[in-house]
Amino acid sequence: MLELSNIVVQYGMVKAVRNVSLTVGKGEIVALLGPNGAGKTTLVSAAVGILPVAAGNIRFDGADITKRPAESVVAMGLTLTPEGRRVFAELSVADNLTLGAATRKDRAGVAEDIDRYLKMFPILGERYHQVAKTLSGGEQQMLAVARSLMSRPKLLMLDEPSLGLAPRIVERIFELMIDLRKSGLTMLVVEQNATEALGIADRGYIMASGQVVYEGNAAEMVDSEDLMEAYLGAGVH
Amino acid sequence: MEYLIQQVVNALSVGSEYALLALGLAIVFSIIGLVNFAHGELITVAGYSIFFAAAIYLPSPWLALPIAVLGAMLAAILFERVAFRAIRNASTNTGILTAFGVSIVVQNAFVIFVATRPKPVATPEWLSSMLEVGTLQLPVLQIVETLVTVVAILALAVLLRRTTIGLAMRAAAKDFIAVRLMGIKANRVILAAFAISGFLAGLAAVFIISRRGAIDPFMGSVPVLKAFVACVLGGLGSLQGAVVGGIALGVLEVLLQAFLPREVTMFRDAIVFAAVAIVLVKFPEGLLGRKHELGDKEA
Amino acid sequence: MNLLLRTGINAVLPIGILVLLGSAILAFAEPYQVRVAYAFFMNLVIAIGLQVFMGNTGVVSFGHVSFMGISAYAVSLLTIPLALKKTLIPKAPFELATVHVGIVPAIVLALLFTALVAWLSGMVLKRVGGAAAEILTLALLVISFVVFNAWIDLTRGPRSLYGIPVVSSLPWAMAAAAVAIFVAKLFRDSDGGLQLRASSENLLAARAMGVPVESLRLRAWVISAVLVGVGGILHATYLGTIGPNSYYFTQTFLIMAMVILGGMRSVSGTIVGTALISVGSEAARSLENGPVIFGSKLPEMFGLTGFFLGTVIVLCMTLRRDGILGDDEFEDIVRQRRMRKTEAAAAAGVAAS
Numbered sequence: 062m063l064e065l066s067n068i069v070v071q072y073g074m075v076k077a078v079r080n081v082s083l084t085v086g087k088g089e090i091v092a093l094l095g096p097n098g099a100g101k102t103t104l105v106s107a108a109v110g111i112l113p114v115a116a117g118n119i120r121f122d123g124a125d126i127t128k129r130p131a132e133s134v135v136a137m138g139l140t141l142t143p144e145g146r147r148v149f150a151e152l153s154v155a156d157n158l159t160l161g162a163a164t165r166k167d168r169a170g171v172a173e174d175i176d177r178y179l180k181m182f183p184i185l186g187e188r189y190h191q192v193a194k195t196l197s198g199g200e201q202q203m204l205a206v207a208r209s210l211m212s213r214p215k216l217l218m219l220d221e222p223s224l225g226l227a228p229r230i231v232e233r234i235f236e237l238m239i240d241l242r243k244s245g246l247t248m249l250v251v252e253q254n255a256t257e258a259l260g261i262a263d264r265g266y267i268m269a270s271g272q273v274v275y276e277g278n279a280a281e282m283v284d285s286e287d288l289m290e291a292y293l294g295a296g297v298h
Numbered sequence: 299m300e301y302l303i304q305q306v307v308n309a310l311s312v313g314s315e316y317a318l319l320a321l322g323l324a325i326v327f328s329i330i331g332l333v334n335f336a337h338g339e340l341i342t343v344a345g346y347s348i349f350f351a352a353a354i355y356l357p358s359p360w361l362a363l364p365i366a367v368l369g370a371m372l373a374a375i376l377f378e379r380v381a382f383r384a385i386r387n388a389s390t391n392t393g394i395l396t397a398f399g400v401s402i403v404v405q406n407a408f409v410i411f412v413a414t415r416p417k418p419v420a421t422p423e424w425l426s427s428m429l430e431v432g433t434l435q436l437p438v439l440q441i442v443e444t445l446v447t448v449v450a451i452l453a454l455a456v457l458l459r460r461t462t463i464g465l466a467m468r469a470a471a472k473d474f475i476a477v478r479l480m481g482i483k484a485n486r487v488i489l490a491a492f493a494i495s496g497f498l499a500g501l502a503a504v505f506i507i508s509r510r511g512a513i514d515p516f517m518g519s520v521p522v523l524k525a526f527v528a529c530v531l532g533g534l535g536s537l538q539g540a541v542v543g544g545i546a547l548g549v550l551e552v553l554l555q556a557f558l559p560r561e562v563t564m565f566r567d568a569i570v571f572a573a574v575a576i577v578l579v580k581f582p583e584g585l586l587g588r589k590h591e592l593g594d595k596e597a
Numbered sequence: 598m599n600l601l602l603r604t605g606i607n608a609v610l611p612i613g614i615l616v617l618l619g620s621a622i623l624a625f626a627e628p629y630q631v632r633v634a635y636a637f638f639m640n641l642v643i644a645i646g647l648q649v650f651m652g653n654t655g656v657v658s659f660g661h662v663s664f665m666g667i668s669a670y671a672v673s674l675l676t677i678p679l680a681l682k683k684t685l686i687p688k689a690p691f692e693l694a695t696v697h698v699g700i701v702p703a704i705v706l707a708l709l710f711t712a713l714v715a716w717l718s719g720m721v722l723k724r725v726g727g728a729a730a731e732i733l734t735l736a737l738l739v740i741s742f743v744v745f746n747a748w749i750d751l752t753r754g755p756r757s758l759y760g761i762p763v764v765s766s767l768p769w770a771m772a773a774a775a776v777a778i779f780v781a782k783l784f785r786d787s788d789g790g791l792q793l794r795a796s797s798e799n800l801l802a803a804r805a806m807g808v809p810v811e812s813l814r815l816r817a818w819v820i821s822a823v824l825v826g827v828g829g830i831l832h833a834t835y836l837g838t839i840g841p842n843s844y845y846f847t848q849t850f851l852i853m854a855m856v857i858l859g860g861m862r863s864v865s866g867t868i869v870g871t872a873l874i875s876v877g878s879e880a881a882r883s884l885e886n887g888p889v890i891f892g893s894k895l896p897e898m899f900g901l902t903g904f905f906l907g908t909v910i911v912l913c914m915t916l917r918r919d920g921i922l923g924d925d926e927f928e929d930i931v932r933q934r935r936m937r938k939t940e941a942a943a944a945a946g947v948a949a950s
Contacts, residue, residue, distance in 0.1 A: 111475055135481035147476040149469040156465050163462050164481035212481055333728075384915035391657055392918045395857040398850055399910030402903050409900030515900075519846070527732055534728045568743035571736035579721055582729040 062087045062247055063108070063139065063216055068117035070100070070107045077103040079271040080117070085216060085249050090242055092258040092279060093251045095268035101251045102144050104268070105218045109141040110134040122215065136164045138215035142222065144251075146205040150194035154185050157193055157204055161211030171211070178207040181240075199230035206237070216247040223254050235261055259283045300434050305556045311440035311505075313548025314447035317541045318502040319525035320532070321454070322495030324540035327529070328471040329491045330386060332393040336377055336400040337525065338518025340496055343373040344503035345513035346408060348419050359422040366507070367500030373404075374496025375489060383488075401519070408515035416512040425508045443505045450501060451541060454494065458537075463490050471535070531574055533584025542586055547574070604783045607928045611868055612775045615641075619771040631767055637875040638770035639831040641868065644855040645777040646824030648867040650817050651856055653790050655797030656726060659849055660718075660734030661825045663741035664711050666844030668826030669833040670745065670752055671707035673761045676700055681760040688750045700764050700834070708826050715822030722818060723811040726800065738849060745841035752841070759838035770831050777824050781864045782926075784820060789813050794862065851878075854906065858913050860920030865927040870920070874906065881905035 063085040070078040078100040085091045093101050106112045108119055110131040119127045121139050129137075149157050158178070162171040179186035182203045188196060193204060202222060209217055219238070223231040235257055238248060242261075252258035259265050262279040267288075275288060282288055319337065326334050347369025348362045356362065381400050385392055429436045458464035463486070470477045470487045478484055506521065507513060524547060529535075532543025550573060554566050562569075581587065615638075622634045647661045675698050677685065682694050698706065722733050745752050752758065784790045793813040796803030803810060833839050851874065859870025881902040913921065922930070 109479065111478070130484075131475075131478040132481050132483045135479060140481075141479055143476065143479060147473055147479075149465075149472065149476065151472060152465060152469055159462060160465050160469055160477070160480045160482070163466065208480070381911050381915060385918050388914075388918040391651075391655075391857055391861060392914055394657055395854060396911055396914040398854065399907045399914065402850070402907030403911065404907075406900035406903035406907060410904060414899060523735070527735070530728045530732045564747035565743055568740040568747075571739045575721070575733050575736040578729040578732055579724060582725040582727070584729075 062089075062122060063249070064118075064120040065104070065108060066118045066120075068104065068107060068119070069115040070103050070112055071115045076115075077271055078107065081268070081271070081273050082117075083266055083273065083276075085247060087247055088242070088245065089264065090238065090248045090250060090262045092255075092262035092265040093249060093268065094253070094255045094258060094265055095274075096253070099268040100271040101268055102220055103271075105141055105220055105249065105251055106143075109139060109218065111141075135212060135214075138213070139218070140209045140212050140214035140216070141218040141220060142205050142209040144220040144224065146198075146201045148193040148196070148201050148204050148208065151192060153192055154189050154196070154204060157208050158185075158211050161208035164212050174211055174213070178210060181237075182207055199226050199233070202226060202230070202234060203237075206234075210241075210246075214246070216249065217241070218249045218251070220251045221253065222250065223252065223257070231257065255289065256283060301556075303434060304436065305552060307436050307440050307444070308556075309549040309552035310545070311437075311443040311548075312552050313545035314444045315502050315505055315521070315544075316524050316528045316548045317544030318447055318450065318498045319521055320528035320540035320544040321451070321537060322498040323522075323525050324529050324532075324535060324537050325467070325491050326495050328535040328537065329467060329474070330382070330488055331390060332382060332385075333390065333397065333526065334377075334382075334495070335394060335397040335522055335526070336381075336404065337397075337495065337499060338520075338522030339377075339401050339404040340370040340373050340499035340518070341503040341506055341521060342404065342408065342513070342515060342518040344370040344500045345419060345507050345517060346412065348421070348507065349412075349417055349513055352420065359420055362419075362421050363504055366504050367497055370500030370503055371493050371496035374492040374499070378488060378492040382492075383485075386488075401522075405515045405519075412515070414515060416514040418512050419507055421504060421508040426511075439505060439508055446501060446505075450498060454498075454537075457494075463487070467491060527571075527574055531577060531584055533587030536584065536586050539584050539586035543584065546585070600783070600786060604779065604786055607786075607926065608775075608779045608782050610927055610931075611865060612778055615774060615778075615868070616771060619767060623767055633875070633879050635767050635770050635831075635835060637871065638767070638774045639828055639835070640852065640855065640875060641774045641871045642770070642777045642831060643825050643828035644852050644867050644871045645774070645781045645864060646821045646826075646828060647852055648856050648861065648864060649781050649784055649821035649824060651853075652862045652864070652867075653785065653793040653797070653817050654726075654814055655794075656730045656734075657853070658734040659731065659853075660737035660741075661821065662844050662849045662852065663738050664715060664822040664825040665829035665832065665848070666741055666745055666839075666841070667714055667829065668707045668711040669829035669839050669844070670758070671710045672703050672830050673758050673833050673839055674751070675703035675706060676762050677758070677760045685758060685760070686750060686753055690751055693751070700762055704830055707830060708823055711826035711829075712819055712823050715819045716815070719815040719818040719822075723814040738845070742841055742845050745844065755841060757838045757840040761833050761837045761839070763834060763837040765831055765834040770835075773827050773831060777827065778864060778868070780820065780824065781867075784817070785864060789816060793817060851906075854910055858910060858920055860922035860924060862924045863920075863922050863926050865925070865930075866920050866922035869922055873909070873921075877905055877909055878902050 065081060065083045068078055068081045069076060081104055083093070093104070095101055103112060107114050110126065110129050114127060118125065121134070121137060124137070126134050126137065149160065158175055162174070165171055179189070184200050185204055185207060188200065193201060196204060206219070206222065222234050226234070231254065238250065239261055242248065250258055250262065259279040259282050265277060265279045265282045266273050267275040323334060323337050326332055344366035347365050351361070351365045377400055381396055385396050425439045425442065427438050429438050429441060458468055466477050466482045466487050467490060474484065477487065506517070510517070525544070528543035528547045529540050530543070531547060532539025532541070551566070551570055554569055555563060558566060577585065619634060619638065622630060626634070643665060647658060650656070650658055650661065674689070674693050675696065679695065679697050682689065687694055718737055722730060725733065746755055792803065792808040796808050796810045796813070800810065832843065855870040855874050856867050857870070858873065859868065860866025885899060885901040
């Protein structure tokens with residue numbers, strides 16, 4: 062569904078992503094792992110079109126989207142929930158969700174989806190008219206995910222959804238991803254929390270210093286202690 | 299008493315004019331960080347739009363109003379397309395200089411193709427009539443200007459709260475990338491900001507032109523400076539701040555003009571700017587600006 | 598290496614070129630061209646003065662031209678012959694109508710007064726940064742303009758003040774420009790200049806390292822004001838007559854464009870920007886007056902200078918947003934070119950072996 066081939070992303074003279082290839086198949090959850098500074102966020106940002114790629118090719122749903130700007134990629138159904146959540150702090154929960162549906166014309170469907178996600182995330186219903194900055198970190202993460210879902214993506218990329226959240230909430234986020242997969246959503250999850258991420262994923266990639274250093278079956282990766290030790294160090298509990 | 303009421307009405311109308319202009323500056327600044335010094339030229343373009351329309355054919359002076367507003371909006375969009383789009387995300391100083399460049403080009407284009415001398419321009423006559431309430435005489439222009447400004451600000455508030463593009467503009471002021479991740483086109487948001495700033499400048503232009511009765515190529519330079527001062531006074535980038543700053547500046551100017559002793563009125567602008575300077579030393583973030591310490595996390 | 602020596606070496610190239618240029622004009626050019634060259638060197642002094650503040654603090658200043666006005670008025674009030682003063686400004690305050698000093702002490706006094714005003718305004722200005730600081734400089738410009746215009750007993754208001762001894766000439770302007778370039782480069786490369794530039798990039802980090810941002814801002818402000826003041830003296834003592842309109846927005850924008858166009862953070866950039874705008878405006882001005890081309894006189898086109906100036910600014914900024922030289926000085930460019938050459942040579946050597 063998503064194919065990244067030989068992607069290079071540069072910041073000035075520095076290559077943050079070097080020749081990375083990665084695929085996500087329909088219905089899969091793929092985990093993208095690796096330490097800080099490995100280039101994971103850069104890669105997904107480039108995939109969604111926020112950062113320009115210096116070389117390589119991005120295909121989504123059969124179309125070449127390498128040079129497309131983020132707004133048109135999102136409209137095609139490839140959405141990113143960015144690192145650090147980035148909810149619109151000054152806007153209400155309701156307005157955040159409305160903006161999430163900005164690409165859609167079907168008002169009835171949007172209202173339906175809002176209902177659905179308020180049921181899925183009851184806390185957002187309680188805080189429906191509050192400005193987003195008054196929400197806790199976990200609540201903001203829920204809002205960010207719900208906001209992304211409002212565009213009815215075919216493939217959702219989640220960048221560090223568990224970052225800075227309490228363990229109980231992290232657990233809740235991963236349960237949520239399992240639920241979403243049941244409803245047919247394809248996902249690419251960027252995580253430092255390797256064990257949990259591989260627990261729900263079908264396949265995994267490990268990046269280090271801008272390159273993919275390993276890819277494989279998620280279950281096998283969790284079992285391979287050497288691998289976890291070598292590349293993910295702190296990820297092992 | 300009558301004198302006082304007259305001066306208050308006058309102060310509100312001047313304050314409204316500054317508020318309209320400052321709002322336009324603020325809405326563009328809040329989204330792309332550009333201090334658009336070519337904003338004053340939107341007034342000039344509005345004025346010349348009426349002038350050209352009258353030269354060709356203008357069946358009713360009423361039509362001058364939509365023509366002025368439309369002219370200013372189109373000019374704002376054109377400035378963005380031709381000059382400001384190329385310097386998106388550049389430093390503030392690059393933006394300021396580019397805007398100066400645009401402003402100088404427009405001013406001199408009118409000098410070259412029309413003339414340096416002021417040209418008379420007619421706006422509807424009723425705008426320059428007087429409203430009599432008992433013994434009190436009030437200029438219709440001032441009352442209409444204040445009312446129109448109030449309506450425009452309310453309409454803008456509704457737009458920013460109730461429409462998707464309005465929400466997107468408010469969101470973009472804080473995090474443009476996240477807005478694009480919603481699938482909202484950056485160009486559309488910026489275009490909307492410029493169109494609104496042009497609309498507001500066009501409204502202000504109608505009143506400025508009615509008051510002066512004439513247009514000239516440099517008529518926009520003083521108003522834009524006042525608007526800039528108003529914006530910073532209220533808190534740069536804050537829309538409420540722009541309105542408050544504009545009205546405060548207008549009221550300050552008119553009251554000083556009205557109540558200063560005659561021999562000091564020549565120094566009025568110096569006093570106004572000194573007052574603004576004192577306020578800014580006390581409140582560097584502006585009257586409505588949130589005081590934040592360096593290194594505070596953005597919420 | 599010693600800072601003075603290093604700055605001296607780095608300043609040799611631009612100063613040398615400018616002096617050669619000026620000498621050539623002195624030797625061969627016609628009076629009109631000498632006047633143009635004088636204006637160039639004078640504007641260069643002012644632009645470099647402005648660069649010292651804007652380039653190091655990152656704050657746009659609308660107010661520097663008022664220092665040009667202050668020093669110009671100060672030197673004029675001290676040097677206009679007493680007989681003339683009686684008719685021009687008989688009621689001048691502070692007994693100024695009866696005071697007359699020689700040109701050299703007058704210049705020194707004028708610069709000291711400019712420095713004093715700069716120091717006083719700087720004490721206020723140093724406390725704020727960003728947009729608030731910019732409005733404060735704007736306030737300074739407006740206030741000084743209003744005073745020049747409205748304090749008629751002192752300045753004769755909008756009518757010009759004349760009778761200032763015309764003592765300046767091209768060599769003086771060249772010398773002033775050379776000194777200005779040296780001072781600006783010295784400040785830029787000094788510890789204080791570096792710290793100030795760092796603080797304009799990241800105020801919090803600079804403060805955390807103990808950079809005394811306020812006092813450095815004040816220092817930059819006063820040095821730049823005095824340099825601009827020198828420009829004001831060059832202005833008054835060349836024309837012999839001054840009026841408030843020379844020290845207002847037109848001049849402000851012109852100088853600001855010179856500084857930003859070439860690359861605000863670099864002294865060399867200011868030289869390039871000043872040259873470009875001076876030459877361009879002069880060419881456009883001759884077109885404006887209706888030039889004679891192939892024997893036929895073209896019509897006059899007022900507004901062409903401004904139109905040209907604006908177009909060049911917009912084009913330059915849209916094509917090179919950080920200015921023509923960006924952050925680089927001439928010596929940086931020479932060094933980079935040399936490095937690239939050695940790299941290329943090394944690469945060729947590797948390929949050959």
